[in-house]
Amino acid sequence: MKLITAVIKPFKLDEVKDALKSLGVTGITVEEVRGFGRQGGHTETYRGAEYQIDFVPKVSLRIVIDDDRADAVVDTIASSAATGKIGDGKIWVSEIDRVVRIRTGEEGHDAL
Amino acid sequence: MKLITAVIKPFKLDEVKDALKSLGVTGITVEEVRGFGRQGGHTETYRGAEYQIDFVPKVSLRIVIDDDRADAVVDTIASSAATGKIGDGKIWVSEIDRVVRIRTGEEGHDAL
Amino acid sequence: MKLITAVIKPFKLDEVKDALKSLGVTGITVEEVRGFGRQGGHTETYRGAEYQIDFVPKVSLRIVIDDDRADAVVDTIASSAATGKIGDGKIWVSEIDRVVRIRTGEEGHDAL
Amino acid sequence: MDSGNTAWVLTSAALVLFMTPGLAFFYAGMVRSKNVLGMLMQNIFAMGIISTIWAIVGFTLVFGDSGNSWIGNFDFFMLWNVTDLDGDIPGMALVAFQMMFAVITPALITGATADRLKFGSYALLIAIWSLLVYVPVAKWVWNGWILDMGALDFAGGTAIHINAGVAALAVVLVIGNRRGHGTEAMPPHNLPLTVLGTGILWFGWIGFNAGSALAANGIAAQAVVNTHLAAATGMLGWLIVERIKTGHATTLGAASGAVAGLVAITPCAGFVGGASPMIIGSIAGILCYLALGIKEKMNWDDSLDVIAVHLVGGIVGTLLLGFFADTSVNEDGFDGLFYGGGLELLKDQFVGALFVGMFSFVVTYAIAFGISRTIGLRVDADDERIGLDQTQHAESAYTP
Amino acid sequence: MDSGNTAWVLTSAALVLFMTPGLAFFYAGMVRSKNVLGMLMQNIFAMGIISTIWAIVGFTLVFGDSGNSWIGNFDFFMLWNVTDLDGDIPGMALVAFQMMFAVITPALITGATADRLKFGSYALLIAIWSLLVYVPVAKWVWNGWILDMGALDFAGGTAIHINAGVAALAVVLVIGNRRGHGTEAMPPHNLPLTVLGTGILWFGWIGFNAGSALAANGIAAQAVVNTHLAAATGMLGWLIVERIKTGHATTLGAASGAVAGLVAITPCAGFVGGASPMIIGSIAGILCYLALGIKEKMNWDDSLDVIAVHLVGGIVGTLLLGFFADTSVNEDGFDGLFYGGGLELLKDQFVGALFVGMFSFVVTYAIAFGISRTIGLRVDADDERIGLDQTQHAESAYTP
Amino acid sequence: MDSGNTAWVLTSAALVLFMTPGLAFFYAGMVRSKNVLGMLMQNIFAMGIISTIWAIVGFTLVFGDSGNSWIGNFDFFMLWNVTDLDGDIPGMALVAFQMMFAVITPALITGATADRLKFGSYALLIAIWSLLVYVPVAKWVWNGWILDMGALDFAGGTAIHINAGVAALAVVLVIGNRRGHGTEAMPPHNLPLTVLGTGILWFGWIGFNAGSALAANGIAAQAVVNTHLAAATGMLGWLIVERIKTGHATTLGAASGAVAGLVAITPCAGFVGGASPMIIGSIAGILCYLALGIKEKMNWDDSLDVIAVHLVGGIVGTLLLGFFADTSVNEDGFDGLFYGGGLELLKDQFVGALFVGMFSFVVTYAIAFGISRTIGLRVDADDERIGLDQTQHAESAYTP
Ligand SMILES: Nc1ncnc2c1ncn2[C@@H]1O[C@H](COP(=O)(O)OP(=O)(O)O)[C@@H](O)[C@H]1O
Ligand SMILES: Nc1ncnc2c1ncn2[C@@H]1O[C@H](COP(=O)(O)OP(=O)(O)O)[C@@H](O)[C@H]1O
Numbered sequence A, B, C: 001m002k003l004i005t006a007v008i009k010p011f012k013l014d015e016v017k018d019a020l021k022s023l024g025v026t027g028i029t030v031e032e033v034r035g036f037g038r039q040g041g042h043t044e045t046y047r048g049a050e051y052q053i054d055f056v057p058k059v060s061l062r063i064v065i066d067d068d069r070a071d072a073v074v075d076t077i078a079s080s081a082a083t084g085k086i087g088d089g090k091i092w093v094s095e096i097d098r099v100v101r102i103r104t105g106e107e108g109h110d111a112l
Numbered sequence D, E, F: 001m002d003s004g005n006t007a008w009v010l011t012s013a014a015l016v017l018f019m020t021p022g023l024a025f026f027y028a029g030m031v032r033s034k035n036v037l038g039m040l041m042q043n044i045f046a047m048g049i050i051s052t053i054w055a056i057v058g059f060t061l062v063f064g065d066s067g068n069s070w071i072g073n074f075d076f077f078m079l080w081n082v083t084d085l086d087g088d089i090p091g092m093a094l095v096a097f098q099m100m101f102a103v104i105t106p107a108l109i110t111g112a113t114a115d116r117l118k119f120g121s122y123a124l125l126i127a128i129w130s131l132l133v134y135v136p137v138a139k140w141v142w143n144g145w146i147l148d149m150g151a152l153d154f155a156g157g158t159a160i161h162i163n164a165g166v167a168a169l170a171v172v173l174v175i176g177n178r179r180g181h182g183t184e185a186m187p188p189h190n191l192p193l194t195v196l197g198t199g200i201l202w203f204g205w206i207g208f209n210a211g212s213a214l215a216a217n218g219i220a221a222q223a224v225v226n227t228h229l230a231a232a233t234g235m236l237g238w239l240i241v242e243r244i245k246t247g248h249a250t251t252l253g254a255a256s257g258a259v260a261g262l263v264a265i266t267p268c269a270g271f272v273g274g275a276s277p278m279i280i281g282s283i284a285g286i287l288c289y290l291a292l293g294i295k296e297k298m299n300w301d302d303s304l305d306v307i308a309v310h311l312v313g314g315i316v317g318t319l320l321l322g323f324f325a326d327t328s329v330n331e332d333g334f335d336g337l338f339y340g341g342g343l344e345l346l347k348d349q350f351v352g353a354l355f356v357g358m359f360s361f362v363v364t365y366a367i368a369f370g371i372s373r374t375i376g377l378r379v380d381a382d383d384e385r386i387g388l389d390q391t392q393h394a395e396s397a398y399t400p
């Protein structure tokens, strides 16, 4: 079982979700985050003072998925979230030992 | 050392936290997230236009815990977060290499 | 490849970010979280009723980094986030199988 | 026609109009974020439905000169012939001013019933309530037997606050407590909204009370000062007790105390002077704080404390007027106990308040019970969990 | 000079002043969170630039007694000699009151063009628009040929709402739709702000309409009642259709319907009486709701529905006045079709509205097109993605 | 008694009342989210404590006819005998109007001391300040030697803005800078709240300045126009310099410039005419922007720029009145340098401002120092880190 985490541009969320849905992904957990990266931040002005804001709004997705479908999910996110411009974000994959569906107590593949 | 992640219904947070406290869990990190899943979303109406909102508010918990207590934590969350209705959420467990308590620099079991 | 997760006090974010920048870390993903821990919560008062609020505002950081730099990152966070007072937070490290930069499709070390 | 008096009454009507959105925010800041729009909507909607009812039959049933002291006639049905009332101010100015009172009164109830009413049933509830409870009470107090009996109510301590406070209790008894009441914490989701609502209410209340003089004169000026001082001392009274009891003076406490003072001064605003508003305000601040415990003891989920603030505050003001009324301030009033008027006024105040309270309770309970047993008054368990915003209005208050 | 009338006009000026911040919040609640400050700023900035232009040349070009009915002269350039207008009220009271109208009119446009205007270009657009469109139209309607022709516009149905509504369409046609329009969901980011804006607008509109009587008299009082009732019934009309069509009565619907009713009653406020405001309000609520479909059909991204609410609402009110105007309410008006005046007034209303609409469309289109082709009117794609707050103003609305 | 004048003064009192909540939001939007309620509470609480003090002894010490020009007597202690002041307007109308001024003045200080005052100590600070600083200054400026000397202050440039601005500096010098000042970024947490506050302040300022005419006449109308135009041009002046210096015109800049213009026109509102308010407003907008650098240079943590906006704005207005005052606008004033009055008025303005500034600084410093050394004025380091909301009031502004 794999956990796929992606950090993407906020306005790409709908597109990525739709692409994953088409791929048959049945669950995603999403949160608003802020990212620091090569994209750089921006300057804000408050009463003459300028602040460097290093963090840019991003959206993070987490998807738990069977091992054999992980690569397809990564590829789908990568293609649907890309704009080709700096700041498109990252995807990373890690190993999961156990998954449980709270409602039924099902585990592993059945829990998804 | 294990990292347990749970996605639950927001109104269950207090109950889950109290159950974990009783179990002797000493730390939890919580965030507001939005979830897409079998539960489905809902329709919102703005000036006659109807939007499908696929994401439902959820709360995510992260708990770092000793290997031998991981199953007990998972079970406790599973039972205290369950309503039996669709959308109760998931729990997943992954392996942690290293934990540090920032205040003291303690590592491993002592860091918790 | 490692994923380093840190939960720190919110007002330490700028300091930690600057320390990591100096270390050459090129990307961080940050989110607002709430933490329950030894620090304990506080009591709030609403029209005579007192509520125990167990959760304290924290900030969580996630950094994906090459294996050989992981310890340096952990140490840097630990030293820059510490106040020596209870509630300074935790850092934990886990293994990552794969990383992709969405913009270019680069993987592994190149994706960072 | 006096243009200055007209200007003041029209200004006051606008100020009172603004109070209902103010009340909406006062309450909406205190609910959980899934019920914000539900609360705002219930209040704003009162501006739609009650105004319409008032224009069609409400005004005429209160002010139509029927010759009896129980209910008006249909002379002003649909606002026909209102110019017959033109005098020092236009009849339409009275319509406008009184219409705003009719709107805000049922809206007060929404604080008690927060987070659990079906929207359509709520709409029906306040429409019927306005006709069967507000209209007769307003007639009796301002143009009927309670007035004739000798009871005073300058701007609505009895007609509005006691009336709505008792009605709130009756509806709560019918619908029951919120799910999770007493077990889950339900802290206010956005206190700045509540402070905003307080600011708007305080501002508008100047028109509410001083506009009730129906003239821009010394009594109106006295009412402005009284109103402001009662709010100020209501705040101080509440905060002092709160700080003693909990160790903190809270922002919500400041807001609540100010509103308690405003409620209490409402019946008194044009009848008292000197230091009286400060005494009335601070007593109200203290007693309303102490009254918060009632709902705990009785296990009534009066969610945002309509009973403690409006019912208790209204009673405090109505009865204290029996002590502090002073004909040297307003010769159209009577002297209270402290100004040589004996117990007469206090007794009349008490009788008026009691009768209105009982009437309002019985009729409101009957209406709520009737709706509850037919089309249902409360949302089902799932809808309550999900929240009113989504289930009643298909909207989200906040979108990231 | 009449102090009561003066007090009322000054109060009304203050109320109308407050409407522009109200409008800012009405709109800002509906945009996405990256464009909140952009929207607030466009509205607040209108208070800066338009007021200044109005004081320098606007007022004199509308009210300077040129003897012709097309454009005023320079008698009151820089507000010199305004005391010459002193009469029942001071000339400066008229300046103040009318200045607030001049400010809010171009601000109405910002709802249609949300999320995509360059700030500097917007500033230029409304400055020119105010001079080339608002000033002549205001002159014709209130002090020129449209008035002379016999058309009535009590507080600006034609001069303000039709005018701004048509202008909004013209600018949208020049700048095009928002990126993502029709494909991305763009739900309101903070509906409580929209409700707040609605409350402020409703409150301020009392001054807008009833202040237009320029006196605190029976007509002003009638206008207060009419304004409030049209808002109330506009809300009811909108919500009923909405509930039938979508199954829900929404908070945004209540807000929108109230504004629709307010728009429609604007031209009628001091000319109609009895049940007319309720009929006009509810028709407006229903028709404005139905008009929401127009932009869909035409693929116009009138982002926050300025056409449906202000243009359609303004037309509804302007034309219905041809039916409901009643000289027994205001002898300075005319009788409409239903009050024995025949088709005369309706025809004049139609001609005035049509001419203003055409003029506003052509001139606005030309101005917007000119700016668009020179310094550019729309932000570039990246800036639009990032949002106006950051790119135009180097600020964030909300910081955790 | 003139009902029109009374209506206007009561309306103005209500408008000024509303300014303190407005100020609360203006400031609260700029602080960090952990200090929102702290800021709101400090302002709202001023409405409680200062009103009460004013009613008991403040009013009488300013307006009690002692025969001397330094301090009033106790004739109106507890608001007794105020009807003796009845004349063109009721004495109580003057009480009401002046009470609102007394409330907002110390509230202005909270912007400078944001995020670090202990609540109880703050309460004590403003209570003492009101008595020892505000009361004598108000007496001198409006009813004592500064007035007699020939200095003009229509609505409080010296008595309110210079006074509070200097006091803010004195308190900052006593308590020191916020922890993290200069190293941590402390951006505004919610700029829409600041815009809301600006809207309310602007709206209320119409009453503040034009109500100071104490009549609904030509001077009041001129004051409305002047006030609005100074706000408008203050905004434009500030934004132009800001755009040149930083490349952006910000929303906070628009808000700040408008307030700067409002501050500067305050002493002038009923004494100048024509284009003067636009000149005064734009100079204030520009100079107040430039004055932002002072605190940087001096390392004063005047957190929300009370010095740059209120102190500098107040000085600008007070001194410019020496140039622009025009007796053809108001014969009760004097002519300034540009209207043939020579340097006399300018000198008096300068002396009045200087004396008030010095007095306010010394006494405020002493009060703050005294409190600081006894019960402490500043929260401890941990409480400051956690924030005022939780530590001072045991509340959270926002709950998810
Ligand atoms: N090493 C990293 N660890 C965690 N998150 C990262 C890392 N690098 C980048 N990110 C996240 O990805 C976002 C985009 O990264 P950035 O370097 O700006 O652009 P790109 O992905 O196009 O190279 C960042 O804002 C941050 O949220
Ligand atoms: N594969 C998944 N990966 C990550 N999160 C998931 C996944 N499936 C579900 N979730 C999370 O769990 C929540 C509940 O899932 P859902 O399928 O709606 O109900 P249930 O858990 O009862 O089957 C979702 O809203 C989402 O946040």
Ligand SMILES: Nc1ncnc2c1ncn2[C@@H]1O[C@H](COP(=O)(O)OP(=O)(O)O)[C@@H](O)[C@H]1O
Residues within 6 Å of the ligand: B026, B027, B028, B029, B030, B062, B063, B064, B065, B101, B102, B103, B112, C007, C034, C035, C036, C037, C038, C039, C040, C056, C058, C085, C086, C087, C088, C089, C090
């Ligand atoms: N076992 C844990 N799992 C996940 N997060 C934890 C855990 N223990 C603590 N935390 C996080 O770290 C924060 C600080 O922990 P706490 O026990 O209060 O202080 P300290 O780290 O100084 O011992 C908590 O608020 C919580 O967010």
